[in-house]
Amino acid sequence: MSGHAAGPDHPLERLVFFSDAVFAIAITLLIIEVHPPHLHAGSPWRDYVDALVALFPSFFGFFVSFFVIGAFWSGHHRAFALAGQYSERLVGPNLQMLCAIVFMPFATAFMSANLGALVPSLLYAGTLIATGLLNMRLVRVTTSAGIVRPDVPAIEIAYTRARGGAVVLGALLSIAVAFWVAPFSQMALLTIPLFQWLLRRRITRRFARTA
Amino acid sequence: MSGHAAGPDHPLERLVFFSDAVFAIAITLLIIEVHPPHLHAGSPWRDYVDALVALFPSFFGFFVSFFVIGAFWSGHHRAFALAGQYSERLVGPNLQMLCAIVFMPFATAFMSANLGALVPSLLYAGTLIATGLLNMRLVRVTTSAGIVRPDVPAIEIAYTRARGGAVVLGALLSIAVAFWVAPFSQMALLTIPLFQWLLRRRITRRFARTA
Amino acid sequence: MSGHAAGPDHPLERLVFFSDAVFAIAITLLIIEVHPPHLHAGSPWRDYVDALVALFPSFFGFFVSFFVIGAFWSGHHRAFALAGQYSERLVGPNLQMLCAIVFMPFATAFMSANLGALVPSLLYAGTLIATGLLNMRLVRVTTSAGIVRPDVPAIEIAYTRARGGAVVLGALLSIAVAFWVAPFSQMALLTIPLFQWLLRRRITRRFARTA
Amino acid sequence: MSGHAAGPDHPLERLVFFSDAVFAIAITLLIIEVHPPHLHAGSPWRDYVDALVALFPSFFGFFVSFFVIGAFWSGHHRAFALAGQYSERLVGPNLQMLCAIVFMPFATAFMSANLGALVPSLLYAGTLIATGLLNMRLVRVTTSAGIVRPDVPAIEIAYTRARGGAVVLGALLSIAVAFWVAPFSQMALLTIPLFQWLLRRRITRRFARTA
Numbered sequence: 001m002s003g004h005a006a007g008p009d010h011p012l013e014r015l016v017f018f019s020d021a022v023f024a025i026a027i028t029l030l031i032i033e034v035h036p037p038h039l040h041a042g043s044p045w046r047d048y049v050d051a052l053v054a055l056f057p058s059f060f061g062f063f064v065s066f067f068v069i070g071a072f073w074s075g076h077h078r079a080f081a082l083a084g085q086y087s088e089r090l091v092g093p094n095l096q097m098l099c100a101i102v103f104m105p106f107a108t109a110f111m112s113a114n115l116g117a118l119v120p121s122l123l124y125a126g127t128l129i130a131t132g133l134l135n136m137r138l139v140r141v142t143t144s145a146g147i148v149r150p151d152v153p154a155i156e157i158a159y160t161r162a163r164g165g166a167v168v169l170g171a172l173l174s175i176a177v178a179f180w181v182a183p184f185s186q187m188a189l190l191t192i193p194l195f196q197w198l199l200r201r202r203i204t205r206r207f208a209r210t211a
Numbered sequence: 212m213s214g215h216a217a218g219p220d221h222p223l224e225r226l227v228f229f230s231d232a233v234f235a236i237a238i239t240l241l242i243i244e245v246h247p248p249h250l251h252a253g254s255p256w257r258d259y260v261d262a263l264v265a266l267f268p269s270f271f272g273f274f275v276s277f278f279v280i281g282a283f284w285s286g287h288h289r290a291f292a293l294a295g296q297y298s299e300r301l302v303g304p305n306l307q308m309l310c311a312i313v314f315m316p317f318a319t320a321f322m323s324a325n326l327g328a329l330v331p332s333l334l335y336a337g338t339l340i341a342t343g344l345l346n347m348r349l350v351r352v353t354t355s356a357g358i359v360r361p362d363v364p365a366i367e368i369a370y371t372r373a374r375g376g377a378v379v380l381g382a383l384l385s386i387a388v389a390f391w392v393a394p395f396s397q398m399a400l401l402t403i404p405l406f407q408w409l410l411r412r413r414i415t416r417r418f419a420r421t422a
Numbered sequence: 423m424s425g426h427a428a429g430p431d432h433p434l435e436r437l438v439f440f441s442d443a444v445f446a447i448a449i450t451l452l453i454i455e456v457h458p459p460h461l462h463a464g465s466p467w468r469d470y471v472d473a474l475v476a477l478f479p480s481f482f483g484f485f486v487s488f489f490v491i492g493a494f495w496s497g498h499h500r501a502f503a504l505a506g507q508y509s510e511r512l513v514g515p516n517l518q519m520l521c522a523i524v525f526m527p528f529a530t531a532f533m534s535a536n537l538g539a540l541v542p543s544l545l546y547a548g549t550l551i552a553t554g555l556l557n558m559r560l561v562r563v564t565t566s567a568g569i570v571r572p573d574v575p576a577i578e579i580a581y582t583r584a585r586g587g588a589v590v591l592g593a594l595l596s597i598a599v600a601f602w603v604a605p606f607s608q609m610a611l612l613t614i615p616l617f618q619w620l621l622r623r624r625i626t627r628r629f630a631r632t633a
Numbered sequence: 634m635s636g637h638a639a640g641p642d643h644p645l646e647r648l649v650f651f652s653d654a655v656f657a658i659a660i661t662l663l664i665i666e667v668h669p670p671h672l673h674a675g676s677p678w679r680d681y682v683d684a685l686v687a688l689f690p691s692f693f694g695f696f697v698s699f700f701v702i703g704a705f706w707s708g709h710h711r712a713f714a715l716a717g718q719y720s721e722r723l724v725g726p727n728l729q730m731l732c733a734i735v736f737m738p739f740a741t742a743f744m745s746a747n748l749g750a751l752v753p754s755l756l757y758a759g760t761l762i763a764t765g766l767l768n769m770r771l772v773r774v775t776t777s778a779g780i781v782r783p784d785v786p787a788i789e790i791a792y793t794r795a796r797g798g799a800v801v802l803g804a805l806l807s808i809a810v811a812f813w814v815a816p817f818s819q820m821a822l823l824t825i826p827l828f829q830w831l832l833r834r835r836i837t838r839r840f841a842r843t844a
Contacts, residue, residue, distance in 0.1 A: 011714045017228060017650060018706065021443070021657030024232030028240065028313050029661065033669070036244070036321040039328070048330030066313065070306040073229065077302075081222045091710075095703040102661050102699065110669040117672070119681030228439060232654070235443030239451065239524050247455070247532040250539070259541030277524065281517040284440065288513075292433045439650060446654030450662065450735050458666070458743040461750070470752030488735065492728040495651065499724075503644045 012086035022098045023073040026105060030065050033109035034058040061112035064186050065104055072135060079142045079160055084149030093138040100131035116183035125175040132168035139164050158203045166195035223297035233309045234284040237316060241276050244320035245269040272323035275397050276315055290353040290371055295360030304349040311342035327394035336386040343379035350375050369414045377406035434508035444520045445495040448527060452487050455531035456480040483534035486608050487526055494557060501564040501582055506571030515560040522553035538605035547596040554590035561586050580625045588617035645719035655731045656706040659738060663698050666742035667691040694745035697819050698737055705768060712775045712793055717782030726771040733764035749816035758808040765801035772797050791836045799828035
């Protein structure tokens with residue numbers, strides 16, 4: 001343990017745990033924006049069901065954003081598992097990415113409160129694209145020479161970097177859908193795993209060719 | 212410490228600390244839903260007491276949900292103490308279970324704001340059942356081959372898995388009670404330790420027979 | 423690091439970090455209850471000053487509770503630094519103590535919103551006494567045989583246990599003051615360091631006699 | 634790992650992680666003060682854009698305070714990376730600094746809600762100066778004999794201490810600007826990196842002379 005404080009990796013661990021706390025708070029704050037309805041005592045049970053149904057946009061926004069932030073956390077987790085060395089170069093890009101994550105509860109609540117409206121859908125998708133791009137930059141730094149563990153194979157670095165691109169592609173598609181049918185724009189995000197699979201396959205092929 | 216970042220267990224630790232942060236925030240957010248009453252200066256002390264008494268449903272919901280989330284945290288803690296190896300298979304089930312935990316403050320506030328109403332009681336019990344089932348699945352993955360530490364005895368795995376079932380049984384009983392006397396449905400959760408004891412005894416017997 | 427997950431102390435570390443997260447959230451939530459005043463654009467600067475002065479009870483409550491929770495965190499930190507072994511016996515008392523900590527932002531806001539009223543002052547002091555007693559029990563478990571590190575000297579255990587008593591004494595004095603001059607009841611908490619010093623001196627003397 | 638709990642550095646790690654959690658919550662709470670506008674269904678898209686434009690002061694406050702808290706976290710991170718030994722002397726100054734950090738979301742919201750008003754601008758700059766001074770004291774303790782790792786070169790200690798001074802200088806300039814053109818006072822904070830560079834250069838020269 002005395003090796004911890006003295007060793008070069010301790011600051012890396014702290015950066016990671018700080019990021020985890022920010023991710024955890026942002027993901028949990030999403031539920032604060034869903035306001036529990038308060039009915040008159042003795043209201044018929046149908047009224048309670050109606051009140052919950054009226055909250056559907058908020059529930060929908062909550063669940064989508066929960067898994068979007070979860071996906072970014074998972075990507076962060078994956079990228080930093082490859083890092084072996086702390087560097088000051090990580091601090092700025094990491095903070096900027098976290099700033100976009102922290103903005104997500106606002107973008108989610110704005111969209112849920114105005115479901116189907118164009119501008120909130122665009123702001124949400126725009127936030128996602130910004131987060132995706134900041135994430136791509138962070139992953140690039142995390143997997144750069146001097147930070148990445150020397151034993152990580154090049155193909156794994158390529159996979160990890162490509163993963164970030166899939167979110168940006170999904171969000172761009174979501175913007176296109178927003179102009180066409182705004183209420184369904186968030187559903188375009190479901191294509192993200194598809195893009196991940198496509199990008200992964202491309203890399204596997206590229207490496208197979210060069211090998 | 213350089214062994215940390217390079218070793219296979221570091222990502223496991225990060226998954227666990229991220230989960231802890233989410234548990235901690237969800238359990239603390241419960242108090243936000245209890246709104247402190249503001250009385251006119253110079254009100255008689257009886258009015259303050261009445262204001263606190265009127266908050267009883269909120270206090271009740273706060274305390275029950277605090278220990279429900281605490282129990283899930285404790286089960287999570289117990290299950291991951293058996294895990295020795297990180298696997299990507301953990302990420303999805305863990306996030307889904309945390310999503311249900313994060314939903315608990317909403318379900319609690321909805322029930323407290325409408326104490327004794329059927330639909331909020333059902334939503335609360337339903338949230339609990341969902342959390343319980345997602346938790347059971349997560350515990351199953353955590354204690355599956357390739358993740359669980361090889362030295363964990365089979366009976367301890369059986370105990371840990373059974374524990375999750377007790378919450379689901381208590382929540383099912385709570386739903387039955389909700390249809391009969393909704394205001395008391397949450398009290399059925401007090402049977403959870405009883406179910407835990409029964410399931411534990413059954414496993415002890417089963418293992419004693421086969422030994 | 424593989425020693426971590428397999429070792430007996432890993433669950434202890436997790437218990438401690440979970441507790442730290444709860445402490446950190448409770449201490450930070452205190453500021454949420456201080457609502458920033460919104461004045462008409464162009465209001466004279468005196469109005470802004472007046473608005474801040476009117477918030478004085480909230481500021482006062484915030485600062486006192488910040489250092490009260492900070493003191494409990496510091497005591498928790500000190501008590502667990504003596505623990506060397508995880509035990510399931512820690513989980514219940516720790517959760518119960520955290521529950522009282524999480525309740526503090528409510529008790530603080532209730533008192534700040536009704537500064538000088540008897541009932542809120544009593545609820546605040548009562549919460550403090552409950553937290554203090556639950557803390558004393560937790561410290562007792564933490565420093566009990568089978569959990570405490572075997573190399574911790576008896577006098578340090580006695581000091582750590584006595585420290586918890588000082589908070590309870592300060593809160594009891596605060597209750598007495600509340601009945602007399604409610605607005606100043608919180609100031610009685612400033613005697614806590616004095617009680618700590620007195621209890622510490624008593625222990626030093628007792629050990630000096632027996633040595 | 635048994636070396637952890639027994640070793641002298643474990644309490645240091647816990648202090649750091651507790652601080653990280655407080656930083657993370659304070660930085661994330663900033664978004665709570667930005668309230669998502671709710672428009673009538675079917676409002677023209679211009680109305681949504683106007684609603685976002687009206688939120689500009691809140692967005693501005695959010696982004697500035699996010700990076701201000703981020704900068705303090707980064708300084709804390711840097712200072713504690715030099716610490717090798719836990720000491721009780723750290724607890725008080727660390728809690729006091731965190732108290733100022735926790736106050737930042739209030740000061741930010743007060744300024745955003747009254748953009749351009751003198752008193753909120755002064756309160757914000759005053760909070761920043763208080764945080765900066767408390768931070769300087771904490772860094773001084775962290776890098777003092779008995780706590781700092783013995784292998785840290787004197788010049789690095791000097792750099793780390795000087796860094797804290799730059800924030801105070803930037804905040805003082807911000808106060809001067811507040812009296813002149815209040816709406817732009819926060820922009821004076823952009824001079825902080827400049828002050829950091831100036832102070833760093835002075836130290837480099839001083840050490841070059843004495844070497």
